[in-house]
Amino acid sequence: MSDTLYDRLGGRDAISAVVDRFYERVVDDDQVAHYFDDVDMQQQRAHQTQFISAVAGGPVDYSGEDMEAAHDDLGITTADFDVIVGHLEATLEEFDVPEDDREAVLEAVGSYEDDIVTVPA
Template sequence: MVFISRGNLIMLTSRFSLISLLGLLLLCSGCAAKSDSLYQQLGSHNGVSQITDSFLQNLAKDPLIAHHFEQTDIHVFRQRLIEHLCVVSGGDCVYKGESMFDSHVGLHISQADFDAVVGHLIDALKQQHIPIATRNALLAKLAPMYQDITYH
């Protein structure tokens, strides 16, 4: 039979608490180290390129939206969209295109047009198996651009 004095019990409890605290800190630091940027969560360059390609295919199939792209050089548009999504999601890229406002002036994009395009982006994200939390994080970054894109 082992007897533990009150003083030894406090010391054992303190050691156990300290070990538990250190273990918890190590666990939390491991979680922080695994935290990827939004860009990485999207699959970095390869993932963003695949999302962009799916998005463009979705747009091309929509007769209500496709006419907005009739005068667009799709190859250049694709590259600028990849750059834009990279920058917005925290990737180490340089966006070489015009501002959202300048690139949409004169296109008369309505809220319905904007919503349809967002729907096609969401579909592209789903097609590439992007988790809902990551989709929502990207959409939250893009949503403030609404005013720069619509009604001018």
């Protein structure tokens, strides 16, 4: 039996639940909610579920837009990126994801920081 991070996170349904809760936190945060004002959140959730599933070693390939191209015109700052990552970490904690697995997810997401952040803090 496979023991990928994807499996340890509980697979697609569990990752989808984490993503849903994560975006609830993000859109409730005045500092970063504006990045999602004109975003189809159903599509965003689907893309994020696919992205996390892919970076966690799941049986999917991420088919969304290139990270740099997708975020280039948003003007995301390092501080805002850190807030969003903090929401992801808190959500993973809320879902009782073990620390090693939380760190693995955050490291995978963090590896895209240079592509996502366009305005240093």
